[in-house]
Amino acid sequence: MPDIEIHAQKYFAQCAEDIIVMALLKALAQRDGVDLSRERYLEVGANHPVASSATYLLGLELGMSGVLVEANPALIPELERVRKQDVIINRAILARDADTSELFVSNHSELSSLSRRFVEEWQQGAVGLKEVVVVPASRMNVLLEEFFAERAPLYLSIDVEGLDLDLLKDVDWSRWRPAIVQAEPSEHFIQNNANEISHFMKSKGYVLVAKTEVNQIFMDESIRAHKKVSQISEKDDEESGRNFAALSRVGIVTRTKDRAVLLRRALESVKHQTHENWLLVVVNDGGHAAPVDWLVSEIFQDDPRVRVIHHDASRGMEAASNAGLAVLDAEYAVIHDDDDSWAPEFLASMTATIARQKKTFPSLKGIACRVNTVFEAVIGNEIIIERVEPFKSWHSDNLDEGLLSVQKMLVRNQFPPIAFMFDLAVARELGFFEESLPVLGDWDFHIRFVLKHDVWVLPEYLSFYHHRISSAGALGNTVHAGADRHRLYNQKIRNDLIRHAAGENGENRIAVTIPMEVQELAQNEFNHILWRLWQLEGAINGLRGQRPKWRRELSVWFRRWRNRLLGRTVEG
Known part of the structure; x- marks a missing residue:
């Protein structure tokens, strides 16, 4: 037994990825003052509302909510019953334009995929294909625009059985920048896919911060590299x-x-x-x-x-x-x-x-x-x-x-x-x-x-x-x-501006007046112009030598305009 009491940490993700993500989010909140209860996540490939969920713990412990996307229509009722704080979407997410897609449902629901080969080849066919259903479909950017147009999800999890890299490549990373991104390489199905995903995410400014047996977790490098600021002194x-x-x-x-x-x-x-x-x-x-x-x-x-x-x-x-x-x-x-x-x-x-x-x-x-x-x-x-x-x-x-x-x-x-x-x-x-x-x-x-x-x-x-x-x-x-x-x-x-102030039908009839501050502004401009005229006239009069006719005429012209501005008359 340990000398100090250690509490067992509950987790729901496949390999405790949710504990890792929660720790990262808590550190981000503490450092940058982020209110996590106001932030949202996006989980593509939600499957079960609790078991193997990448986001259930975040709602339970941090008060976060978000959007859960699941292609299998048979799983939607249970997701809606349990995850009431989240938006539940029945949709297949593709890396191409299409309104619908075939979903290959495995006898183990968590192994269902948009790839027939993935389902049929799992454990050399030991699990097997249960059925094929046609489901609604859209691309990643359509989904993000629909639910995250104003602000990117703080955390993005993708688990679509063999097609994660395709979806990552389809995201407009200049438009949406989640702080943390999780993806499943499925290397039993695609050899060296973990490296491929790592290289791609690095090219988009993300760094690999954690890797479990089945998932990779990345963080936006600009957030990770942000320097910690010391405690602020109230006295200074x-x-x-x-x-x-x-x-x-x-x-x-x-x-x-x-x-x-x-x-x-x-x-x-x-x-x-x-x-x-x-x-x-x-x-x-x-x-x-x-x-x-x-x-x-x-x-x-x-x-x-x-x-x-x-x-x-x-x-x-x-x-x-x-x-x-x-x-x-x-x-x-x-x-x-x-x-x-x-x-x-x-x-x-x-x-x-x-x-x-x-x-x-x-x-x-x-x-x-x-x-x-x-x-x-x-x-x-x-x-x-x-x-x-x-x-x-x-x-x-x-x-x-x-x-x-x-x-x-x-x-x-x-x-x-x-x-x-x-x-x-x-x-x-x-x-x-x-x-x-x-x-x-x-x-x-x-x-x-x-x-x-x-x-x-x-x-x-x-x-x-x-x-x-x-x-x-x-x-x-x-x-x-x-x-x-x-x-x-x-x-x-x-x-x-004037029409807006008057209202659509001109019902707010206003007396157009010049506020005192604007009058002062106009007077200052007027005085500034006069000062520049006098300054320029003095420069002309200060030139050495006898003043030629054009110089005298220009000086008179300045005096005439200066006095005209002042409301006076002047003889040539």
Whole structure:
């Protein structure tokens, strides 16, 4: 007998795989603060509700629930009777398109398979085939889209007797990333299948963490490699903010199309962030795939935090953003376009600041920083920086520290996407970006965001908004190359806002007034323009030598326009 009391651990899976998975999930919950009772699992090949179940213990001990898929219709009533917290689906899951499939039912139900050979050859036919039934069928991604469109299952178990690898290969891993995946190699049926499954899962960013006599258990490498954060001290607010920030995973979406020279800089901007708890999704929106894949491989060298999505044809900027956001599993998200960049401290400063400020303002769901505009030109594969200045320096209303003004955001977009880190769950509630907008989708999203939630302004120049005024085509900026469309959709967004405020039938008749803050903003702009005119006039008058006629005329022209703005008249 042992010197200390040891409790026997109950398990229900074939070789206690459920104990291993439960231990992994408990560790994940303790480290990252995951509420397991709100998470779901997906078990494909459920068979019995209790005996040999991969998920029964998770519901019993952790309060989890999920979706159980079983092809054999004879087993469905018992699953529904016992597993009341779960969704029970009678369906065969295939790696091809089909509405139905033949199921070969074994005399031992747990050995039934979509492969006749698997059933007939089990133990040289000693068990045998009982019957063949036709059952509903679909592919893995259809199943996942149907039940896990908003959030991937935390745990995926596949046990389909000889066809597990086929189903794993059919999953869109850029769209769904379970933390833990379990599969059965069935090596008695397919030799070396365990190695084949291991190599495939490794290629998708998963590492083998456990192997029993019959099953393999894999974990997402980006989750497994996540660094443990030390206990947070209540006494040290600044240190506390840093530690909370380290817990915050940030999802990054980089949308690109045939701009490899710019994409390299964007990818390196992410790679060199001092905050390491991030995920990056590169969305190639209809461009050539080879340069994107090569750059990602060259810069990140199989870093499991990085994924690439290729669109066969361009779906537009906002659709590309949404495709990337949809696959992220993170607390916050940022749109990092392929031509923009960050200071190395961007993520660290943003996550630390919002963690600290949320103690005072729990309503904060986003944070923006100040922006530098970089004017540049691209010649061949060389980017030439021409000048750098604060974003919209010709405006007088720099982003000041504190809560972002909703009124100012309604007047005009206060920052580009590269400067805004937002709560991903809120973005999902808002429906992400409006895909019908060819331009200004970021302004529309920012407006909808700030109308519901507070955003903090960090007055540090941590982001760089790159402009190529003279460039067109793939290397151009929409704000310059598409100026006419910007004017058109600028007015459309304003019209939609007013109509929404008025109601469907205009019943909310409102007096259109200019709020005091907007009046002040307009006055500041007016004064700023006057200041620039005086400054330019002084530069002209300060030139050495006798003033030629054109210089005198230009000076008079400035005075005339300056005084016209002031409501005065001036004689030539």
